[in-house]
Amino acid sequence: MDAEIARAVGAGSSAPRIEDARLLTGKARYVENLDVSGCLFAAFLRSTHAHACIKSIDTTRAVAAPGVVAVFTGVDLLEAGVGPLPFHEVVQREDGGPMQPPARLALASDRVRFSGEAIALVIAQTRRAALDALEHIQVDYDPLPVVVRARMAHAEDAPLVADGAPRNVVGFMRIGDKAKTDAVFARAAHVTRLSLTNQRLSASPMETRSVIASWDRDRNRLTLFAGNQAPHMAREQIARCLGIPNDDLRIVVGDIGGGFGMKLVPYPEEVALLFAARSLKASIRWKADRTESFLSDTHGRDHDTDAEMAFDREGRILGVRMRVWANMGAYLSFFGITVATGSGNRVVSGVYRIPTLDVEVRAMLTNTAPVGPYRGAGRPEAIYRLERLLDVGAAELGMDPVTLRRINLITPDAIPYLANSGQIYESGNFPRILDQALAVADWAGFDARREAARARGQLYGGGICCHIDTTSGIRPFEQVGIVANALGRIDVFSGTQAMGQGIATVYASMVATRLGIPIDHINIVQGDTDRVPDGVGSYGSRSLFIGGSAVVQATEALVDVLRQRAAAVLASNSGDLIFEAGRFAVADRSIGIFELLARTGGVEAQGRHESKFVFPNGCYVCEAEIDPETGVVTIARFSGVDDVGTVIHPMIVHGQVQGSIAQGIAQALYEEVVYDDEGQLLSASFMDYALPRADVLPRLSVETDETSICPTNPLGAKGAGEAGCLGAPPAVVGAVMDALAKFGVRHLDMPLTPEKIWRAMRTPTPACRAEMRS
Amino acid sequence: MKTAVSIIVNDRRCETEVPTTMLLVDFLREVAGSKGTVVGCDTGQCGCCTVHVDGDAVKSCTMLTAQADGASILTIEGLASADGMHPMQRAFHEHHALQCGYCTAGIVMNAVDIVTKHHELDERTIRRLIEGNLCRCTGYSNIVDAILEAAREAKRGA
Ligand code: FES
Ligand code: FES
Numbered sequence: 001m002d003a004e005i006a007r008a009v010g011a012g013s014s015a016p017r018i019e020d021a022r023l024l025t026g027k028a029r030y031v032e033n034l035d036v037s038g039c040l041f042a043a044f045l046r047s048t049h050a051h052a053c054i055k056s057i058d059t060t061r062a063v064a065a066p067g068v069v070a071v072f073t074g075v076d077l078l079e080a081g082v083g084p085l086p087f088h089e090v091v092q093r094e095d096g097g098p099m100q101p102p103a104r105l106a107l108a109s110d111r112v113r114f115s116g117e118a119i120a121l122v123i124a125q126t127r128r129a130a131l132d133a134l135e136h137i138q139v140d141y142d143p144l145p146v147v148v149r150a151r152m153a154h155a156e157d158a159p160l161v162a163d164g165a166p167r168n169v170v171g172f173m174r175i176g177d178k179a180k181t182d183a184v185f186a187r188a189a190h191v192t193r194l195s196l197t198n199q200r201l202s203a204s205p206m207e208t209r210s211v212i213a214s215w216d217r218d219r220n221r222l223t224l225f226a227g228n229q230a231p232h233m234a235r236e237q238i239a240r241c242l243g244i245p246n247d248d249l250r251i252v253v254g255d256i257g258g259g260f261g262m263k264l265v266p267y268p269e270e271v272a273l274l275f276a277a278r279s280l281k282a283s284i285r286w287k288a289d290r291t292e293s294f295l296s297d298t299h300g301r302d303h304d305t306d307a308e309m310a311f312d313r314e315g316r317i318l319g320v321r322m323r324v325w326a327n328m329g330a331y332l333s334f335f336g337i338t339v340a341t342g343s344g345n346r347v348v349s350g351v352y353r354i355p356t357l358d359v360e361v362r363a364m365l366t367n368t369a370p371v372g373p374y375r376g377a378g379r380p381e382a383i384y385r386l387e388r389l390l391d392v393g394a395a396e397l398g399m400d401p402v403t404l405r406r407i408n409l410i411t412p413d414a415i416p417y418l419a420n421s422g423q424i425y426e427s428g429n430f431p432r433i434l435d436q437a438l439a440v441a442d443w444a445g446f447d448a449r450r451e452a453a454r455a456r457g458q459l460y461g462g463g464i465c466c467h468i469d470t471t472s473g474i475r476p477f478e479q480v481g482i483v484a485n486a487l488g489r490i491d492v493f494s495g496t497q498a499m500g501q502g503i504a505t506v507y508a509s510m511v512a513t514r515l516g517i518p519i520d521h522i523n524i525v526q527g528d529t530d531r532v533p534d535g536v537g538s539y540g541s542r543s544l545f546i547g548g549s550a551v552v553q554a555t556e557a558l559v560d561v562l563r564q565r566a567a568a569v570l571a572s573n574s575g576d577l578i579f580e581a582g583r584f585a586v587a588d589r590s591i592g593i594f595e596l597l598a599r600t601g602g603v604e605a606q607g608r609h610e611s612k613f614v615f616p617n618g619c620y621v622c623e624a625e626i627d628p629e630t631g632v633v634t635i636a637r638f639s640g641v642d643d644v645g646t647v648i649h650p651m652i653v654h655g656q657v658q659g660s661i662a663q664g665i666a667q668a669l670y671e672e673v674v675y676d677d678e679g680q681l682l683s684a685s686f687m688d689y690a691l692p693r694a695d696v697l698p699r700l701s702v703e704t705d706e707t708s709i710c711p712t713n714p715l716g717a718k719g720a721g722e723a724g725c726l727g728a729p730p731a732v733v734g735a736v737m738d739a740l741a742k743f744g745v746r747h748l749d750m751p752l753t754p755e756k757i758w759r760a761m762r763t764p765t766p767a768c769r770a771e772m773r774s
Numbered sequence: 775m776k777t778a779v780s781i782i783v784n785d786r787r788c789e790t791e792v793p794t795t796m797l798l799v800d801f802l803r804e805v806a807g808s809k810g811t812v813v814g815c816d817t818g819q820c821g822c823c824t825v826h827v828d829g830d831a832v833k834s835c836t837m838l839t840a841q842a843d844g845a846s847i848l849t850i851e852g853l854a855s856a857d858g859m860h861p862m863q864r865a866f867h868e869h870h871a872l873q874c875g876y877c878t879a880g881i882v883m884n885a886v887d888i889v890t891k892h893h894e895l896d897e898r899t900i901r902r903l904i905e906g907n908l909c910r911c912t913g914y915s916n917i918v919d920a921i922l923e924a925a926r927e928a929k930r931g932a
Contacts, residue, residue: 016867023875024863026810026850030876033809206814206822206876206910257812257876258910290815500874500911651870655912659873662913686819686908694901694914 005552005714006646010513014651017505018519019255019498029254031210031225032287039212040069042273042286043130045120045137046295047112050148050367050679051159052141054110054119061136062122067129071137072121072276074109082106082275083241085268087332088474091341093165094172094362100164101171101365104331106241106271112141113161113330114367115679116295121272123284146679150327150364151304161330161365170328171363173341175348176420181358184319188310192393197749198381200302200327200673202683203374204691207257208293213273214283221248222274227256229264229497230537233475235529237334241271242278246529249274253527256499260663261373262297263499264539265334269296294684298336299673300374302327303381309389315399317408320349320357322385328363329370336371337363338474343540344378346470346613348421350386351430352408357420367679373539375663376469376725383467387730391463391737392746401734402443405466406434415708423470425615427708427718433641434466437619440703441639449623449636459626460636461741463734467727468617471541471719477610478542479534480550482511482558485602488594490515492554493525495535496547501721502652503543507551509649514555515593516582541719544648546611549713554607565600566591614710616718618642620661620702620727624735631758633669633736635698640727642702645710645718653720657702660721664728666692668736672751690751779843783808784852792839799823799834801842802849810850810879814908821907824880825849831887833880833906850879853886862886862924871920873911881907885921895925 022028059071084103093099108117120137124130145159152158153168161168185191212225222244228234231251239249256263269286277284288296304325310318326340340363348359390408394401409430410417417425438444446462453460481493492511498504504524512519525531538547559579566584567574569591577584583592597603620640624633638661647653670690674682683689709716729750736752737745745760776791783806792801802808802825813835814822823834826848853860862882865871872878881904888903889895900921901914909917 017870019875020867020872021859023872023878024850024859024866024882025854026808026879028810028875030812032812204910205874206820206908207812207874208814256874258874260910290817290820500876502873655870655873655916658913658915659911663910685817686815687817691908691910693905693908694918695905697914699897699915700913 006716008514009510009552009648011646011648012650014649015505015509015519017502018508019502019504030207030257031212031227031254034212034225034254036212036214036225036283039283039285040123040125041127041130042276042284043122043134044118044269045134047108047115047117047119049112049141049143050115050146051144052112053144054108054112055140055142057120058138059120062133065133065136067125068133069123069125070276070280072107072272073119074105074107077106077272077275078109080275081243082271083243085241085266085271086237086334087336088334088338090338091171091173094169099171101332102162102164104268106268106275114369115681116369118268118272118296121276123276123280146367148366148368148675148677148679149304150302150325150366153364153366154325154362161367165365168365169362170332170365171337171341173361175345175359176357178358180356181319181321184356185310185321188318189313190311190397192309192389192396194307194389194392194747196305196307196385196388196747198301198303198384199750201300201374201667201671202294202297202673202689203260203262203300204689205258205260205262208288208290209263209267209297210287211270211273212283212285213277215277215281217281221250222278223250223252224270224274225252225254226270227259227263228253229259229499229539231497231527231529232495232535233537234266237266238271238274242274251529253497259499260375261300261377261539264537265298265372290686291684294689295681296369298333298370298372299329300371301381302371305385307385307389309393311393311397315397315404315407317352317354320354322359324361326361326363327366327368327371329368330365331370333370333372335373339371339373339378342378343470344382346421346423347379347382347468349419350383351410351466351468351617352386353410354420368675375660376722379469380726380729383465383726384730387465387734388747391734395741395746402438402464405464406431409434409466423613426712427710428615428617428643429708430466430617432707433617433619433643433705436641436705437621437639440641440701441621441637443621446623453625457628459628459739461624461735461738463622463731463738464619465727465730465734466619467723468615469719469723469726470613470615472546472611472613475536476546476612477608478536478547478550480554480607481533482554482605483602484558484597486597488521488597489523490521491523491525492551493532494547494551495532495537496543497526497538499538501543501656503538506544506548506649506652510548510551511555516580517593541721545614545710545713545715545717545719546609548648548717549609549715550607552607552714553609554605557605557607558603561603561605562593562596566596569596569599609713611713614712614718616642616644616720616723618723618727620731622731622735624732624739626736626739626757628761631754631761633752633757635665635732638698639701641705642723643705643708644720646716647704647706648715648717653704656720657724658700660724661700661702661728662692662697664725665697665732668729668732668750668752670751777840779839781842782846784849794840796839797835798837798839798842801839802834808849808851812876812879814876819908821884822877822880824883824907826883826887831884850883853882860886861927862889865920865924869916869920869923871912871916877907877909881909881917885924889921889925889928895922897922
């Protein structure tokens with residue numbers, strides 16, 4: 001990385017957000033606000049059964065209902081040749097054969113596999129009419145047995161979700177060295193064992209999925225208006241389903257009211273609505289209501305794990321063994337399996353030296369909604385397993401959890417470090433980050449605070465987490481075009497996608513600062529597959545370090561062309577020109593960019609950046625207080641340090657850190673998608689799914705450290721969007737378990753609800769009973 | 775069934791007939807064209823749809839249009855004045871109190887109501903009073919800071 005480049009694009013200064021003016025005044029361009037005239041309205045009939053054969057669907061009465069234009073079922077789509085939604089073929093079956101997940105059709109035709117799966121689509125003149133007509137569709141179901149939990153789905157006698165997945169294992173991956181790990185475990189001084197669940201979550205952006213599918217009469221093609229995080233990728237996948245060339249589908253994204261990974265993959269509803277728009281030559285609107293969103297959005301996490309860590313006498317880690325059952329839901333969403341077998345495993349050994357490991361991941365089908373990427377996507381699960389093992393290990397070894405971590409950290413002299421996941425940690429100084437986090441947290445004052453809390457009759461504990469993220473994801477490149485016109489307007493075209501994170505502000509301020517011109521000359525163009533020729537999208541915290549690096553390359557290319565022109569105008573050598581504050585100068589002659597553009601005409605330039613995986617990391621410290629009467633947890637302090645490489649826009653980075661930590665705390669304490677044993681979703685509204693509110697979330701004190709900048713991109717950035725979801729859950733759970741230590745409780749699964757804690761305090765474990773007797 | 779209503783939305787009178795079952799939020803979006811008010815949950819849980827009805831913050835998805843007959847309604851579009859954004863909007867901008875913006879209209883409208891009605895505001899009170907508004911992006915601290923700032927400004931101006 002080039003410190004000069006980071007400086008030239010204004011790293012460290014926070015330009016005011018250019019998105020705010022429209023978002024604050026009610027002029028946001030969310031899909032529901034887009035003015036597409038003459039729209040029809042859609043409603044989906046969804047399965048009430050978690051697993052059933054569909055014997056028949058009778059739509060006659062619905063078709064005749066007032067205001068109804070058409071009713072479509074799965075058979076209509078199949079007959080028209082609409083294919084299943086694609087999935088990412090990253091691994092194989094356990095027997096080595098190709099994966100054979102059940103076909104995920106836009107509308108289920110003969111079998112439903114989860115409650116909420118779309119079966120029929122009603123198109124009507126009004127939303128009300130469409131919803132009312134749903135009541136008139138009759139479906140005859142033949143119920144089948146149901147399985148909900150990943151671990152249970154692996155049982156010999158578990159109901160089978162699909163034929164192509166023996167024992168419900170749809171995909172399998174192994175990393176590490178089993179024989180070596182077995183040998184290490186056999187001679188270890190101590191082995192810590194833990195069975196844990198990383199519970200299922202819902203991304204729950206405040207804007208639910210919202211779509212307009214539209215037939216363009218003039219050009220005989222389709223337009224999809226949708227809040228998709230990766231429009232080019234979505235276009236390719238949806239076009240494939242519909243059996244049309246990419247050019248026959250345009251995707252337009254306005255403002256997105258939050259995505260968090262959930263809006264990365266294409267959805268069955270989008271395919272069905274586009275099919276209907278094409279059949280009817282019409283424009284159709286649909287927006288999920290909140291319950292539909294809980295039922296049919298891809299969920300996140302949901303891993304059951306048997307985890308083991310072997311230590312020597314001093315507490316040094318000798319090896320790790322993991323058996324993971326990753327719940328895929330009933331079908332593979334595009335990146336569903338990638339989360340379980342890809343991104344998490346790149347940080348499977350965390351920031352620690354782990355000489356050998358043996359990890360098996362089974363991707364399990366169950367009768368639940370498909371999972372997909374959700375902020376962190378696989379890494380929170382991986383980090384949580386390790387950090388819980390270290391906490392429980394420390395208790396068993398009688399060691400201080402900080403010391404146990406410290407002696408196992410990868411040291412800076414070993415960086416770049418080839419981890420046994422096969423990944424190279426390109427930069428980082430983990431002990432330094434740990435020390436700094438302890439300083440920010442005033443860890444030295446912890447005992448006094450604990451005493452003070454105890455004096456008030458409260459339980460008090462501290463927890464720590466050293467996390468490492470891996471950013472980028474698949475398709476690790478971005479392409480950026482810059483067009484400067486003679487009037488001084490500069491358009492920047494990027495395939496990354498704004499979704500609230502403020503990336504347009506960051507790009508615009510980088511370009512404006514580098515060119516030395518006011519930011520209002522810069523126009524960031526995203527979210528339109530017609531206008532942006534190529535690109536990938538926003539996920540895996542990649543928009544800055546990949547997308548922004550491409551912006552840098554394109555801007556430099558632009559400056560080069562302008563320099564040539566300025567040299568000609570000023571009758572000088574381009575090498576002699578100094579470019580500063582928007583002017584090219586040599587001796588006493590100079591010319592500003594705007595004059596240059598006006599005199600010599602518009603310019604186009606391109607930039608591209610391709611990147612390996614990059615590894616942001618950090619350390620969080622949490623102190624939690626528990627009311628022993630109620631089991632309610634209050635986060636007393638939350639502190640830490642994140643190494644995200646160069647901080648280009650501090651305000652936005654801190655916004656990302658705060659938002660992701662909030663979601664991480666929410667996983668630790670509040671949120672859980674709950675299905676009952678029949679596969680009925682119990683957490684289908686904000687009454688039952690506990691998104692945290694302002695009165696329960698703490699103020700954070702988290703800093704950034706920029707001493708280990710990333711060597712593999714011109715900005716030195718690593719990505720800042722997700723670390724909070726990795727680091728916060730173990731830190732919070734660690735703090736709560738520490739507070740509960742005297743009850744002999746070593747581990748409780750998230751979310752740590754007051755009820756769970758209250759019960760744990762009143763159900764002494766055998767070890768605790770022995771302690772109380774002595 | 776239809777009901778005749780006469781409602782003032784941001785100083786503009788709207789006299790029309792609406793279905794008796796029409797929610798106020800749908801009236802605001804579809805009849806009055808105030809699309810800054812959005813729906814995040816349909817069950818009164820999120821606060822995205824908050825507007826002022828005769829000066830009080832109300833979740834407009836929990837009220838029928840007919841119940842607002844004769845009322846004067848202020849939405850996010852009506853908050854700014856000719857000389858620019860309302861101090862609350864400015865404070866949100868300055869404190870990075872919004873990311874995706876979907877919760878913003880509702881929280882800003884609630885916050886304006888809070889600051890108008892409370893003369894002493896501290897962080898705890900604000901957190902309690904905005905507890906009816908969900909935000910998935912920010913973690914709330916910047917929102918609290920923005921409201922504290924706007925409250926200070928209102929006090930200075932008073
Ligand atoms: S939409 Fe009104 S409270 Fe959620
Ligand atoms: S800013 Fe996105 S929900 Fe609040």
